[in-house]
Structures are given as C-alpha cells and as structure tokens.
Amino acid sequence: VSDDVVAALALSLRVATVSTLVIGPPAIALAYVMARHAFPGRDLVGAVLSLPLVLPPTAIGLVLLRVFGARGPLGRDTLGIDLGFLLTWRGAVAACSVMALPLVVRTARVTFEGIDPRYEAMARTLGHGPVPTFARFTLPLAARGLTAAAILGFTRAVGEFGATVMIAGNIPGQTRTLASGIYAAQQAGRDAEATVLVIVAIAVGVVAIFASEVLSRPRGRA
Amino acid sequence: VLLAIALGMWSCGREEPRPVLVFAAASLEDAMLEIAAAYTGRTTVGVALNTAGSNVLARQVEAGAPADVFVSADAKWIDDLIASGDLEAASRRELLTNRLVLIAHRGTSLELADLSSLGELPFRYLSIADPDSVPAGRYARSLLERTPRATGTVWDEVASRVAPAPDVRAALAMVAAEPEAVGIVYGSDLVTTDAGPADGAPRAGSVLDQVEVLLEIEREPDPPIRYVGALVRRPKGATPGAAELLEFLAGADARAIFARHGFIPLPQGP
Numbered sequence: 032v033s034d035d036v037v038a039a040l041a042l043s044l045r046v047a048t049v050s051t052l053v054i055g056p057p058a059i060a061l062a063y064v065m066a067r068h069a070f071p072g073r074d075l076v077g078a079v080l081s082l083p084l085v086l087p088p089t090a091i092g093l094v095l096l097r098v099f100g101a102r103g104p105l106g107r108d109t110l111g112i113d114l115g116f117l118l119t120w121r122g123a124v125a126a127c128s129v130m131a132l133p134l135v136v137r138t139a140r141v142t143f144e145g146i147d148p149r150y151e152a153m154a155r156t157l158g159h160g161p162v163p164t165f166a167r168f169t170l171p172l173a174a175r176g177l178t179a180a181a182i183l184g185f186t187r188a189v190g191e192f193g194a195t196v197m198i199a200g201n202i203p204g205q206t207r208t209l210a211s212g213i214y215a216a217q218q219a220g221r222d223a224e225a226t227v228l229v230i231v232a233i234a235v236g237v238v239a240i241f242a243s244e245v246l247s248r249p250r251g252r253a
Numbered sequence: 254v255l256l257a258i259a260l261g262m263w264s265c266g267r268e269e270p271r272p273v274l275v276f277a278a279a280s281l282e283d284a285m286l287e288i289a290a291a292y293t294g295r296t297t298v299g300v301a302l303n304t305a306g307s308n309v310l311a312r313q314v315e316a317g318a319p320a321d322v323f324v325s326a327d328a329k330w331i332d333d334l335i336a337s338g339d340l341e342a343a344s345r346r347e348l349l350t351n352r353l354v355l356i357a358h359r360g361t362s363l364e365l366a367d368l369s370s371l372g373e374l375p376f377r378y379l380s381i382a383d384p385d386s387v388p389a390g391r392y393a394r395s396l397l398e399r400t401p402r403a404t405g406t407v408w409d410e411v412a413s414r415v416a417p418a419p420d421v422r423a424a425l426a427m428v429a430a431e432p433e434a435v436g437i438v439y440g441s442d443l444v445t446t447d448a449g450p451a452d453g454a455p456r457a458g459s460v461l462d463q464v465e466v467l468l469e470i471e472r473e474p475d476p477p478i479r480y481v482g483a484l485v486r487r488p489k490g491a492t493p494g495a496a497e498l499l500e501f502l503a504g505a506d507a508r509a510i511f512a513r514h515g516f517i518p519l520p521q522g523p
Contacts, residue, residue, distance in 0.1 A: 093312070096312060096313065096316045097316070099316070100315070100316030100317050101316065101317025101488075102316075102317065103316070106316075106317060107317065108317070117313070117316065117317065117318040117319065118274070118303060118313070118318050118319060118320075196305055196309065197309060197312065197313070200303040200305065200313060200318070201279075201303055201304050201305050202274075202301050202302060202303045203286075203301075203302060204301075205301065206303075214279070214305075215279060215282055215304055217422055218279035218280060218282065218304070218420065218422050219279065219280065219282040219283045219304075220283070220422065220442060220444075220445055220460070220461075221283070222459045222460055223459075
C-alpha cells in the first residue's frame with residue numbers, strides 16, 4: 032500500500048509542477064495583455080478562459096476526450112500521429128492545465144493591474160524597449176503576486192480529479208494521482224488506504240496554501 | 254494553448270511496449286489486481302488496470318483509448334460499444350453477477366421480513382446509487398418497481414424518500430453516517446479484504462462497522478445484474494495475451510478470486 036501512496040504522491044506533484052510550468056508563460060502573457068490593453072472582445076476572452084471554474088470538471092474531461100480522442104481534432108486518426116494524451120500522465124497534465132489556467136490568469140491579471148503603468152512608461156522614456164521593460168521592471172514588481180498565482184494553479188492541479196480521470200484514466204503506477212487514488216480506494220472499499228491518501232493530500236494542500244499566504248503577504252508586515 | 258501543450262509534450266519521448274491494458278469497473282479493482290497478478294505469474298504477460306465508473310470507461314473506449322479488455326458492471330455499455338464497432342462482438346462474455354442487499358445503520362430497530370413491506374418502515378432516506386445513471390441504482394429501482402403492492406409498487410411508496418448517491422459506495426457511506434437511512438447496495442460491497450492491523454477483523458470505525466444487513470434480496474432485477482467482458486477492437490490488431498486474459502477471467506482461478514471478493518461467477522458455456 033505504501034508504495035502506491037508514494038507513487039500517487041509523486042505523480043500528483045509531477046503533474047502539478049509540469050502543469051504549472053506549462054501554463055505559466057501563456058497565463059502571464061494573457062494576464063498582462065488583458066490587464067494593460069482594452070482590446071475588443073477582452074471580456075469575452077475572460078469569460079471563455081473562466082469556463083473551467085464554472086463547468087463541472089467532468090464536462091471539461093468530456094471535451095478533452097473529444098478533442099484528443101482518436102477521431103477528435105487532435106486525435107491520432109485525424110493527425111496521423113498519436114500525441115499520446117489518452118491514458119497517459121501527459122493527459123493528466125492537459126486536464127490539470129486547463130482546470131488551473133483560469134485561476135492563474137485571474138491572479139496574475141490582478142497583480143499586473145496593481146502595478147502603476149507609469150513605472151513602465153518611465154522605463155520606456157529612459158530608452159528601454161517593451162520587452163526589456165517587461166522583463167526588468169514589470170516582472171520583478173509582479174514577482175510576489177505571480178508566485179502566489181503559480182501556487183494557486185499548483186494546488187488546483189494537485190486536487191484535480193474529474194477532468195483528469197476522464198482523459199488520463201486511473202492506472203495504478205501510471206496515471207493514478209492522489210485524487211484518483213482516493214476515489215479508487217473508496218470505490219473498492221479500502222477505507223484504510225483512502226484515509227492515508229486523504230491525510231497526504233491534506234498535508235500537501237496545507238503546505239502549498241501556507242506557502243502561498245506567506246509569499247503573497249506584503250513584505251515587512253506580519 | 255492545448256496545441257502548444259500537445260506539440261511540446263509529444264516530443265518528450267515514446268512509450269515502451271505496453272502490457273495488456275484492462276478497463277474494469279471500479280468495484281472490481283481488488284479482485285482484478287489479484288487476478289492480474291495470477292495471470293502474470295502464469296504467463297509472464299504484464300497486465301495494467303484502469304478503473305473508473307463503467308460509464309467513464311465506456312467513453313474512453315469510444316474515444317479510442319488504447320484498452321485491450323473492457324469489463325463493465327453493466328451489459329448496456331458493452332452492447333452499445335459492440336453496436337458502435339468499438340468492441341469485438343464475438344468476444345462478449347457474461348462473467349459475474351451480484352446480489353442486492355438492503356442495509357441499515359448498525360443497531361437499527363428496523364426489521365423487515367419481505368421487500369414488499371419496505372414502504373411501511375419509518376426510515377427517512379432510502380440511499381441508493383443514482384437510478385438514472387449508475388447500474389447499482391438502476392438495478393435497485395427496477396427491483397422495487399417489480400415488487401407489487403395492493404396499489405402500485407414498492408417504488409411508488411418509497412420514491413419520495415430516495416436519496417440518490419453518485420455511486421454505490423457513497424450510498425453505503427450515507428447509511429453508515431445517517432441512522433435514519435436505509436440503503437440498497439451490492440452484496441460484494443459488504444465483503445472486505447481491508448483487514449485490521451493484526452487479527453484480520455474489519456477495522457474499527459470503518460464504513461462496514463457502521464451498517465448491518467436488514468434483508469438479503471434473493472430476486473433478480475430485470476434486466477439482471479451482469480458484469481460483462483469483451484475485447485476492444487484495436488486498429489493494429491489485438492495485443493498479445495489480451496484474448497487469453499479474457500479467457501482467464503472466466504476460468505476457475507479467477508472465479509475463485511471473484512467469489513472471495515463477494516461476486517458471483519456465472520456458469521460459462523462450453
């Protein structure tokens with residue numbers, strides 16, 4: 032049993048870490064553009080991005096299964112190659128990325144909106160181009176908020192079950208995460224194993240949320 | 254974003270050769286793990302197991318997931334997938350059945366001699382798996398609908414007290430938690446191999462410790478409870494060992510393991 036717990040924990044952490052890294056750059060780009068530019072359709076983009084917060088995870092899982100299914104738009108029959116998302120840990124990464132993206136974008140967007148655009152204007156006046164301005168002024172100012180956004184996305188990914196189990200399945204040692212392990216143990220009536228997994232999940236959650244609180248707290252205050 | 258993820262991760266390397274991949278209803282997991290180990294011990298063919306609700310597994314098979322064998326807790330999903338050409342019709346095997354059991358909170362004062370008087374009991378909730386989507390709930394409803402009363406059926410009398418649960422284990426957990434609830438679950442749900450620390454007795458405080466059997470239901474619902482297995486049709490031909498594994502599931506060794514976990518193996522044809 033303990034080997035299974037370790038494998039599920041390791042997979043959950045791996046999937047959550049990779050998901051956070053995968054969605055980081057696009058989430059920061061989206062959040063920055065949405066914070067700084069009132070382009071047409073901005074609210075629509077925001078609404079579509081937020082859908083995973085509103086829809087049941089199973090619905091997201093069904094959509095992913097349709098998209099990556101053999102006959103779907105990114106499926107092996109359509110593309111002629113197998114992207115390898117069905118029943119793999121990459122499928123879990125895809126599901127967790129979609130589910131975590133809105134939380135990361137929203138948190139990052141609020142962070143960017145809290146930075147006075149005049150700092151960026153000043154940097155530009157001093158002769159810095161837009162990219163160096165973003166990299167050397169905006170990003171460092173946003174670092175704390177972006178870290179909190181990443182941790183929020185990470186915790187969402189660790190807890191994700193409904194969408195993940197649809198596309199990645201629930202194969203012990205391959206795609207069984209903490210969340211799907213809890214489901215499987217409970218379904219099979221292995222109460223003791225389910226309890227152990229729940230305690231591990233609580234520990235991961237408490238550490239991550241605590242880290243997020245500490246990092247998002249303004250420096251110098253208690 | 255999806256496309257970026259897809260392209261990025263596709264380059265991450267290829268999979269090693271796969272063992273036989275079995276999709277099995279979540280309730281079968283313990284038994285299937287034992288059977289898989291026995292099969293691998295006999296043949297050296299590796300077996301991997303993917304477990305979820307049969308409806309989720311069916312959707313995965315439909316989407317072209319690389320499954321080799323599908324064992325569903327319900328004939329309906331198997332027959333739908335045979336009709337859509339995703340499963341090999343000739344490989345269909347009815348492997349197991351199960352009993353339905355009426356349970357109550359441990360120490361209950363309720364007593365019941367016959368299912369037909371269920372509606373007279375003063376319980377507050379009848380906890381069953383969702384009868385619209387989950388096989389266990391559908392079987393329970395069908396059974397009550399086919400138990401006649403002077404006017405109408407037992408289902409008519411209890412329908413307003415039904416508390417649908419997302420799956421049969423959740424229905425069991427509800428009865429364990431709520432003294433005013435009774436529930437209908439599978440006989441196999443009451444069999445545990447999750448032994449306590451030392452002496453093999455059920456762990457104190459476990460769900461099974463909180464419930465007791467009110468009535469063993471002898472009659473079969475209609476359609477009857479059937480766990481059905483079939484081979485998944487693979488574009489590049491069957492994985493070696495898949496057909497043999499399905500055969501093994503119907504054999505004496507597997508039947509003994511299923512029976513130990515509370516399932517009832519069905520007689521197999523010649």
